[in-house]
Amino acid sequence: MTSFAELLGGFGTVLTPENLLFAIVGVTLGTLVxxxxxxxxxxxxxxxxxxxxxxxxxxxxxxxxxxxxYGAMYGGSTTSILLNTPGESASVATAIEGHExxxxxQARAALATAAIGSFVAALISTVLLALVAKPIGHLAVxxxxxxxxxxxxxxxxxxxxxxxxxxxxGMAALLLGVIIGFIGLDSQSGQARFTFDSPALxxxxxxxxxxxxxxxxxxxxxxxxxxxxxxxxxxxxxxxxGGFMWLNKEQWRRxxxxxxxxxxFGFPFGVLPxxxxxxxxxxxxxYEKQRSRGKDEFGKGAIEGVAGxxxxxxxxxxxxxxxxxxxxxxTSATAAVLLAAFKIxxxxxxxxxxxxxxDLVWALIASLFVGNVMLLALNLPxxxxxxxxxxxxxxxxxxxxLVFATLGIYAVSGAITDILIAYAIGIIGFFMxxxxxxxxxxxxxxxxxxxxxxxxxxxxxxxxxxxxxxxxRPLSLSIxxxxxxxxALPYLPKLIAxxxxxxxxGSKISFADED
Amino acid sequence: MSxxxxxxxxxxxxxGRSTAGPAVNELDEDHSSTSTxxxxxxxxxxxxxxxxLLQQTFKINAEGFDPLGPKFFPLIVICLWLLLSVLYLLQHxxxxxxxxxxxxxxxxxxxxxxxxxxxxxxxxxxxxxxLGYWIATSIFFVGSARAMGSRNLARDIxxxxxxxxxxYLSFTRALNVHLPEGVLGL
Numbered sequence: 004m005t006s007f008a009e010l011l012g013g014f015g016t017v018l019t020p021e022n023l024l025f026a027i028v029g030v031t032l033g034t035l036v037x038x039x040x041x042x043x044x045x046x047x048x049x050x051x052x053x054x055x056x057x058x059x060x061x062x063x064x065x066x067x068x069x070x071x072x073y074g075a076m077y078g079g080s081t082t083s084i085l086l087n088t089p090g091e092s093a094s095v096a097t098a099i100e101g102h103e104x105x106x107x108x109q110a111r112a113a114l115a116t117a118a119i120g121s122f123v124a125a126l127i128s129t130v131l132l133a134l135v136a137k138p139i140g141h142l143a144v145x146x147x148x149x150x151x152x153x154x155x156x157x158x159x160x161x162x163x164x165x166x167x168x169x170x171x172x173g174m175a176a177l178l179l180g181v182i183i184g185f186i187g188l189d190s191q192s193g194q195a196r197f198t199f200d201s202p203a204l205x206x207x208x209x210x211x212x213x214x215x216x217x218x219x220x221x222x223x224x225x226x227x228x229x230x231x232x233x234x235x236x237x238x239x240x241x242x243x244x245g246g247f248m249w250l251n252k253e254q255w256r257r258x259x260x261x262x263x264x265x266x267x268f269g270f271p272f273g274v275l276p277x278x279x280x281x282x283x284x285x286x287x288x289x290y291e292k293q294r295s296r297g298k299d300e301f302g303k304g305a306i307e308g309v310a311g312x313x314x315x316x317x318x319x320x321x322x323x324x325x326x327x328x329x330x331x332x333x334t335s336a337t338a339a340v341l342l343a344a345f346k347i348x349x350x351x352x353x354x355x356x357x358x359x360x361x362d363l364v365w366a367l368i369a370s371l372f373v374g375n376v377m378l379l380a381l382n383l384p385x386x387x388x389x390x391x392x393x394x395x396x397x398x399x400x401x402x403x404x405l406v407f408a409t410l411g412i413y414a415v416s417g418a419i420t421d422i423l424i425a426y427a428i429g430i431i432g433f434f435m436x437x438x439x440x441x442x443x444x445x446x447x448x449x450x451x452x453x454x455x456x457x458x459x460x461x462x463x464x465x466x467x468x469x470x471x472x473x474x475x476r477p478l479s480l481s482i483x484x485x486x487x488x489x490x491a492l493p494y495l496p497k498l499i500a501x502x503x504x505x506x507x508x509g510s511k512i513s514f515a516d517e518d
Numbered sequence: 519m520s521x522x523x524x525x526x527x528x529x530x531x532x533x534g535r536s537t538a539g540p541a542v543n544e545l546d547e548d549h550s551s552t553s554t555x556x557x558x559x560x561x562x563x564x565x566x567x568x569x570x571l572l573q574q575t576f577k578i579n580a581e582g583f584d585p586l587g588p589k590f591f592p593l594i595v596i597c598l599w600l601l602l603s604v605l606y607l608l609q610h611x612x613x614x615x616x617x618x619x620x621x622x623x624x625x626x627x628x629x630x631x632x633x634x635x636x637x638x639x640x641x642x643x644x645x646x647x648x649l650g651y652w653i654a655t656s657i658f659f660v661g662s663a664r665a666m667g668s669r670n671l672a673r674d675i676x677x678x679x680x681x682x683x684x685x686y687l688s689f690t691r692a693l694n695v696h697l698p699e700g701v702l703g704l
Contacts, residue, residue: 175602189588398668422643439622456591
C-alpha cells in the first residue's frame with residue numbers, strides 16, 4: 004500500500020466521533036497548558052499517562068497527546084505575545100517581536116501570523132513526515148545494535164551540548180538521568196542496582212515521577228523562590244481592524260515568506276537530533292532579521308520575527324516524530340515522554356512500527372492534520388478566553404499545578420513512597436534551576452540510558468565482548484565521529500576567534516532548555 | 519512588577535545568553551547570587567553522591583566488571599560523574615580566583631515560603647490516605663496558595679474545595695482511577 008493510501012486510512016481512523024473528541028480534548032488541554040506559565044507539554048502528557056492505563060487501544064491516547072503537543076505550541080505563542088513571558092522556551096523569539104507588536108496595538112496581527120504560520124508549517128511538515136517516515140524506517144531495518152548505540156550517543160550528546168550554557172553542567176544533568184535510569188533490577192541479569200536494599204526501588208523510578216518532579220514541582224519551587232507569583236501585565240487586544248483573519252494585505256505579504264522558510268528550518272532540524280525546536284526557531288529569527296524587508300523594525304515588533312520562528316517551532320515537532328517513530332529515538336523531553344507512552348502500550352517505536360502498528364502510526368499522522376485545523380479554529384476566535392486564563396492568580400495556579408502533580412503520581416502507583424520520591428526529585432529540580440543545570444538532558448538520560456546500555460551489551464554479546472565492534476563498522480563509527488563533532492560545535496565561534504588571533508567573546512552557543 | 523517597557527531586551531541576547539531565565543521575562547530583576555559558596559556546596563554534594571554510588575557499584579552482585587555484566591556500564595557512568603563533579607568544582611574555583619565571581623547561581627529568596635511548601639507537600643502525601651482525597655487536597659490547596667503569597671483566603675477555600683471535589687469525582691467516577699475516600703467514605 005502506498006503512503007498516501009495509508010494516510011487516507013489514518014484519516015478514516017481519526018474522523019470517528021470518539022477519536023475526534025480525544026483530539027478536541029488534546030488540543031484544548033494543550034492550548035491551556037501552553038498559555039499557562041510553568042507547565043509544558045511534557046508534564047501534561049506525563050500527568051495524563053496514568054489516565055490512559057485503562058484505554059483499550061493506544062490510538063485515542065496518541066491522538067490526544069499529539070493535540071497536547073501542538074496545542075502547547077499555539078498556546079505558548081499567545082502568552083509570549085500578550086504577556087511577554089515565553090510559555091515555553093522555543094517562543095522566546097516570538098516574545099521579543101510579538102510583544103513589541105502588541106504594545107504598538109498590533110496584538111491581533113501578531114497572534115494571527117503566529118497561528119496561521121504554525122498551521123501552514125504544521126501542514127507542510129506533516130506532509131514531509133508522511134513522505135519520509137516510511138523510507139527512513141526501511142533504511143533503519145538494516146541498523147544493528149552498534150548503530151543504535153552510536154545514534155543514542157549522538158542524540159544525547161547533541162541535546163546536551165546545545166541546551167544550556169555549560170557543557171559540564173549539561174553532561175552532569177545527563178548523567179544524573181542515566182544514573183536514575185540504573186535504579187532498580189537490571190533487566191538482563193536481574194541484579195539490584197542502586198536500590199540501597201529498599202524493595203520500593205526494585206521497579207526503578209517511573210519516568211512519570213521523574214518528569215512531574217523535575218518539571219512541575221521543581222518549577223513551582225523555583226517560581227516561588229524567585230517571587231514570580233504575581234500575574235504579569237497582559238497587553239490589551241485592539242479592536243478588530245478588518246483584513247482577512249486579522250491580517251491586512253501588507254501583513255499577509257510579509258508573513259508568507261517567513262512561514263515557508265520557517266517550516267524549511269524547522270522540519271530538518273527536528274529530524275536531526277538537535278534538541279527540538281530551539282535551534283530552528285533561533286535560526287529562523289536570525290535569518291529573517293538579516294534578510295527580510297522589515298529589517299529595520301526588528302526589536303521594535305517586526306511581523307517576520309513572529310511568523311518565521313513560530314512556523315519553525317511547529318514544523319520541528321513533525322520532524323522530531325521522524326526519529327521517534329522510525330528509530331525509537333527521542334530528541335526532546337516531550338518526545339521522551341511520548342516514548343514512555345509507547346512503552347505503556349507495549350509498543351516499541353522503531354523500523355517495525357510501520358509494519359506492526361501501521362494503523363496507529365497513520366492515525367497519529369492524520370491526527371496532526373486534524374489537530375492543526377482544530378487549533379486554528381480554536382485559537383483566534385477564542386482568544387478572549389485564553390486571555391482570561393492568563394489572569395488566573397498565580398498562587399492559585401501553582402497550588403493547582405501541585406494538586407495535579409500529586410494526583411498524577413498517585414495515579415501511577417497509589418504509593419506514598421512514590422509521591423515522596425517525586426517530591427525529592429522536585430527539590431533536586433529546584434536546585435538544578437538555581438544553579439543553571441538544564442533539565443531536559445536528565446529526562447533524556449533516564450529514558451535513553453537503559454536503552455543505551457541494552458544496545459551496548461547486545462552489541463558486545465554478538466562480538467563476544469570485543470569492544471572494537473563500535474568502531475569497526477563504518478556506519479557506527481561515522482555516527483560516533485559526528486557525536487564528537489557535536490560536542491565541539493558550540494565552541495566553534497570561540498575556536499575560530501582564537502585561530503584568527505582575536506580574544507574570544509562569550510563561552511559557547513547555547514539554546515534554551517526545553518520541556 | 520516591571521513596567522512593560524523594561525522587558526524588551528535586545529534581540530541579540532537570544533542565542534548567546536544563559537537560559538535559566540530566557541532572554542525576556544515578565545520580571546527583569548536580577549536574581550543572580552553574589553555569594554560564591556553555593557556552587558562549592560553543589561560540587562561537593564555531587565562528589566559525595568558519586569563516591570556513595572561508586573561504593574554501591576562495587577556492591578552489585580556480579581563477578582568482576584565484565585562489559586556484558588550489570589556492573590560495567592554503571593562503573594563507567596559513575597566515573598564520568600565523578601570527573602564532572604571535579605571539573606565543576608575546578609571551573610568554579612578558577613573563576614573565583616580569576617574573576618572573583620563564580621559559576622551561575624541564583625539567590626535563595628523567599629525560602630520561608632519554599633520551606634513551608636515542602637513541609638506541606640510531605641504532610642499532604644502522608645494524610646492523603648487517612649483523611650481522604652477531598653479533604654486533604656482542599657486543605658493542601660489553601661495552604662500552598664497561602665505559602666505562595668495568596669492573601670485571599672475566601673477565594674482559595676472556595677477554589678480548593680471545588681477543585682478537589684471536581685477532580686475526585688471525575689477521576690473516580692468517570693476515569694476509573696482509584697483515589698482514597700478517607701473518612702468521608704464518598
